Amino acid sequence: MNNNSMALATLSFPACESKQRGKITKPILCSASDVKSMAGDGEKKPKLEMVQADGAQEDCVTFVMHDEDHTLGNSLRYMIMKNPDVEFCGYTITHPSESKINFRIQTRGGVPAVEPLQKGLSDLHQVCQHVLNTFQAKVNEYKEREEKPME
Template identity: 65%
Template structure:
């Protein structure tokens, strides 16, 4: 059984390294829109967009065009930046939950399922 790659680069004859289309398998609007937003904040990016070829296909086509930077490097940076943003949101949320529980329930309080 051949292992299916999660990321493909669509190769064409007339494109250089500043303009690439990537196919991300197993992804949808959740990653597509978030990643597009993060990548468009990069001043080296001229265009970034994505599409879902068909509702029954579980993949997105992700296009990046730059002002001279390598599109693959821009994708890597975008994924890293999105990971750090999600990590920050998760840590902030967990801190908020822990602070709420500390304020609401004294240390000697036994919590039940009705309390959460």
């Protein structure tokens, strides 16, 4: 992945940590390379956490995305809502001084909420990559046209 790729690509990893009543219980959606130190407290925090009450079904889950804002939140919400298995998808930013979003997904038919999240991230990454490739192609086309001598 090059440096021009969007930050959202860092969220689309296969393993992360899930929380149930504040305890980390199982892997879900990020990688060890995404673990960051928050506020210099020396404690490592995952980029993405899954928050779910004890006994709750997997079809209604809140994901906490650290170091993200409306840029990813609204775009990802749009992509996820295009999925016919999704009944509800929304996000909130708890406070303007916090750089995290709470992202809630509720699905139909027993589909785990993790699946539309992963598909939404993948689809959004593809859209962003297409925009980047199209932009770079047009810039290169312009540069080639400008380098030719005028007749």
